[in-house]
Amino acid sequence: MTHHSVCLTFDFDGVSSWIHSFESPDSPTKLSRGLFGVDVGAPRVLDLLDEFGVETTWFTPGHTIDSFPEAAEEVWSRGHDVQHHGWSHTRPRQYESRAAEYDDVKRGVESIVDLTGRRPTGYRSPSWDFSTHTLGILDELGFEWDSSQMATDFEPYRVREGWAAPADAPFERGTETDIVEVPVSWQRDDFPAFAFNRKRGYANEKAVFRQWREQFDWMVDNVDGGVFVLTMHPQVIGQSHRLARLESFVEHVADAPGVAFETVAEVADRFGSA
Ligand SMILES: [Zn+2]
Structure with missing residues (x-):
């Protein structure tokens, strides 16, 4: 039977994304959206995951760990993996220098070591993008x-x-590194679908969850050893009826033959050592 993996991942941004990526440190209302994720969303999500005994991956900025140590400890102590998501949740292209990016990533490593007693092996960029320095920094650390x-x-x-991607010459793919990529998709991310901002309204919740289910079913039917990565944010998915829809999705996956919930680290380790 073909083995498929589903990685439920949570970007546990807390208030960091509102300070550093959306640049609104003086907006108590925006910061409160992050606090909802810490105080309300994350506990609800953790309770749901406990029901299914599913181990998941929480990409947690050092800022969240250092600001809300009890909430971060709750994630770790309940059996979930904690991996790197920057310290400050700064978008890599927004650092002033390589040294500034390096220092922030290193600081994030230290926060995770303080929480878990071990170094993170994996990274998720706060903007799902790299600067020209990011890959080298990841390798160095x-x-x-x-x-x-x-x-x-x-x-x-x-x-x-x-x-190389010059504007006036053909694209050059470059060469493979030892760093394994476990790919994400904007189509499997709750934030662009559900998080309101002034440029974007709400998506139809029922349609988004149906789309996730259809994408999962297509993967099972068409991809050998497929890996389905779903990205969620406690401040987004942890709101009211979305949890019931997530529960229904988890039940659907759990009932599918030959499918296992895994952490991203488990998937990356298996691919990297193959
Ligand atoms: Zn994030």
Whole structure:
């Protein structure tokens, strides 16, 4: 029977994304959206995961760990993996220098070591994008895998270095590195679908969950050893009836033959050592 993997992942941004990515540190209302994720959303999500005994991956900025140590400890102590998502949740292209990016990523490593007693092996960019320095920094700090890019939909691959995209000459793909990519998709992310901002309204919740289910079913039917990565945010998915829809999705996956819930690290380790 073909083995498929489903990785439920949570970007546990807390208030960090509102401070550093959406640049609104003086907006108590925006910060309160992050607090909802910490105080209300995450506990609800953890209770749901407990019901199914599912181990998941929480990409947690060091800022969240250091600001809300009890909430971060709750995630870790209830058996979930904690991996890297920046310290400050700064978008890699917004750092002033390589040194600034390096220091922030290193600080995030230290926060995770303080929480878990071990170094993170995986990274998810706060903007799902790299600067020209990110890959080298990840290599220098001993990271083994990433989950931010999209060159495939349901299959891990290796991140490439030395690529070139000049405006006036053909694209050069570069060469494979040792860093394993476990790809994400904007289609399997709750934030663009459900998080209101002034440029974007709400998607139809029922349609989005149906789309996730259809994508999962297509993967099972068409991809050998497929890996389905779903990205969620406690401040988004942890709201009222979305949890019931998530529960229904988890039940659907759990009932599918030959499918296992895994952490992203488990998937990356298996691919990297194959
Ligand atoms: Zn994030």
